[in-house]
Amino acid sequence: MILLSPVMMILRVLSQTVVLALAQIYNNKIRTMLTTLGIVVAVGSIILIMGSLSGMQRGVLSEFEQFGAKRVFMDGTLPPSWRGKLNWREVQLQQEEVDAIREHVTSLDKLCAMYFGAYDIQYEEIILESVRTTGIEPSWHDIENREIMEGRRFSSIDIEQASNVCVINEKAIEELNLPKDAVGEFILLSGRRFIIVGIVETIERSAMFGGGDTQTEMYIPISTAMNLNPDGWINYAQGEMKNPDDADNVVAEISFVLRKMRGIEPDQDDTFDVQVMQNIIDDFNKIAFVMTLITGLVVLVSLIVGGIGIMNIMLVSVSERTREIGLRKAMGAHPIVILMQFLVEAVVLCLAGAAVGIAVGQLCLMGVRNMPIEMLKDAAAPFWAIALSAGLSAAAGIGFGMFPAIRASLLNPIDALRHE
Amino acid sequence: MTISIRNLEKVYKLGTEKGKALEVRALDGVTLDIEQNEYVAIMGTSGSGKSTLMNILGCLDKPTGGQYSLSGIPVHKMSSAALARVRNEQIGFVFQSFELLAKQTALKNVTLPMVYSRTNWIGARKRAKVALERVGLGERLTHRPNQLSGGQRQRVAVARALVNNPSILLADEPTGNLDSTTTEEIIALFQELHDAGQTIVIVTHEEEVAGQAKRIVRLRDGKVMSDFPTEEDPIHQEFLRAKAATAMRLAEEVAT
Structure with a gap:
C-alpha cells in the first residue's frame, strides 16, 4: 500500500x-x-x-599564526587629548616601565624591550653604513623564535654591564666578509669594538612582515643600545602571553601598570598602546x-x-x-x-x-x-x-x-x- | 447509470450593457441519462451547445446550474483539483486534432494518463503496450506522431483514452481531421470498442459518423431538441433516404 x-x-x-x-x-x-x-x-x-x-x-x-597568536606589542602613543600637555618623546616607553610590566603582569610569559638604531659597522677594510641595529633582551630569541646557530645568546651579565657584544646574521657575515666561523671576531660599531658572540638563524618571512630580501641584521644588548643613544627611551616592547585566550586580561593588566606608573587619571586617555595579535587577527x-x-x-x-x-x-x-x-x-x-x-x-x-x-x-x-x-x-x-x-x-x-x-x-x- | 444530468445549465456572463446583464445561455436546462455500454452521438449545429455539454461531460468545465453525476459521483459540486482525478480515472478523451505530444513515441503518449494515476503507474509500460495492440498499432510502439498517418495518430489517441479503463470514452469530432478512408477505420474501431462493452459518447456533425451510434441526441440553442435511437431518428432516416436516393440516381446515370 x-x-x-x-x-x-x-x-x-x-x-x-x-x-x-x-x-x-x-x-x-x-x-x-x-x-x-x-x-x-x-x-x-x-x-x-x-x-x-x-x-x-x-x-x-x-x-x-607563524608570527604568533600569543604576541603582545606595546608602545607609547600620543592621543589627541594629550597634545599640548605632552610631546611624543615624553610618552615613549621607558626601560623601567618594561621592567615593571615584567614583574607585575603575571599572565605574560616573556617580555622584551626593543630599540632600533642605525650605525656604521666596520670589519677590517669593509665599512657598512647605517646598518639597522636592534637592542634586545635574551627573551627576544624565544619570542621571535629565532635561535642562535653558533655561539651564545646575550647573558644577563651582558645586559647588566651593557657589554659591547653583538649577535649577527649570516647576511651580515657575508656582507662584512667575516670568516665562516665569525664568533669571537671583533667589529667596529659606531667606532666601538664589539665582539661577535653568536650567529642568529634567519627566518623567511613574507613581505607583509618586513621579510622579502634578507637584510643585514645586527643585535646588541638593550642596555648597550641605551648607552649608544642619548634619548633614554625604547621603541617598543613585545611579549608573549601564556595563553592566547588571556588577551583581554593581558591588555588590562599592562594598561593598569602603565597608567599607574604614568599617573594617568581615570578620565584621561592612555598615552600608550597595547596590541594583541588576536585583536589584529x-x-x-x-x-x-x-x-x-x-x-x-x-x-x-x-x-x-x-x-x-x-x-x-x-x-x-x-x-x-x-x-x-x-x-x-x-x-x-x-x-x-x-x-x-x-x-x-x-x-x-x-x-x-x-x-x-x-x-x-x-x-x-x-x-x-x-x-x-x-x-x-x-x-x-x-x-x-x-x-x-x-x-x-x-x-x-x-x-x-x-x-x-x-x-x-x-x-x-x-x-x-x-x-x- | 453511468451519466445522469438534470437541468444542466451553463451561462457565460459577458458583462453588462445599459444596466442589463449580457449573458449567453450555452446550456439551458439539459436533462440526459446515459446507461453503461451505450453508444451515443451528440449532434447539433455550431452554437447549439454541444461542445459545452461535451466539456462538462468530460469534467473539463463546471456547469453553472443543475446536477451531473458520473458513475454515481456528483461531480458538479467538485473542486477543479478533484475533477482532475475524476478525469484521470473515469474519462477517456479523444480530440479532433489528436493532441499527441509531438516529441514522444506512441508508447510514451499512451503512458501519459497513467503518469497522473494513483494506481495504474505500476506496470504502465505494459498496459500502454496492450492498449496499442488493441487498436492495432502493436508494430508502431516507438514511432513518433510525425511518423504515423492521421488514422494511426487517432488510434494512438484512442489507446491513450482507454488505458486507464474509463467509465466513458468521450470523442469530440474524432474524424474531423481525417479523410473518408481513415474515418471509416476509426468508426470501425469505435464499433469494436462498443461491442467489447465500452460506453462511448461522440460529438459530431457528420450524419455518417453519428449513424454508427445506437442513439442520437440533437441539441439546439442549449436544449435537447430530440433524443432517439438511431433507427427512429427522423433526421437521420431522412439523411439515409436521401443518401440512398442519390446512390440510386448515380447508379441509374451510370447505367444509362
Missing part, C-alpha cells in the same frame, strides 16, 4: 518531472544556454570571488567578512538578474506549451503536478546554470592560483561557497519559476486546449 501513498506519488511525479525538464533542456539547447548565462556568470563569480577571498584570508592568517577577519558580504550582495544582485532571465524563459515555455498543459490537465494532471513540472524545470535550469558556473569558477580559480601573487597561491572555493551557490540558484529557480508555474497550473484546461 506504501506504493500508493501520497508521499510515493510526490516522489514519482518529482522524478518524472526531472526527466521531463532535462528533456526540455536537451531539446532547447541554445535557448537554455543563453537563458542560464546570467546564472552561470553569477555562480562563477561567487566561486571565483569567495575562492580568492578565502584563499587570501587563509594565506594572511597563516602568516599571522579579529580585525582582519572582520574586514574579510565585510568584503565577503559586499561581494556577496553584488553577486546576489547578478543572481536576481539571472533569475529574471529564467522567469522570462519559463513564461515563454508556459505559453509555448499551453496546449500540452491543457492536454495533461485533461488527462487528469492535478494543478499541483503541473505547478511542480514547471517549477522543477526552472530549478533544473538554474542548477544546470549553477553546475556550469561552478565549473567556470573553478577554472578561473585555477588561473588565479597560477598568478604570481603569493597571497592567492592557495585560493580555493570553500565547500560552503559551492553549496551556497547551488542553494541560491535553486532558490532563484523556485522564486522566479513560481510565477510562471502558478500561471501554468491555473490554466483552464479547455482554454489551454484551444490555444493556438
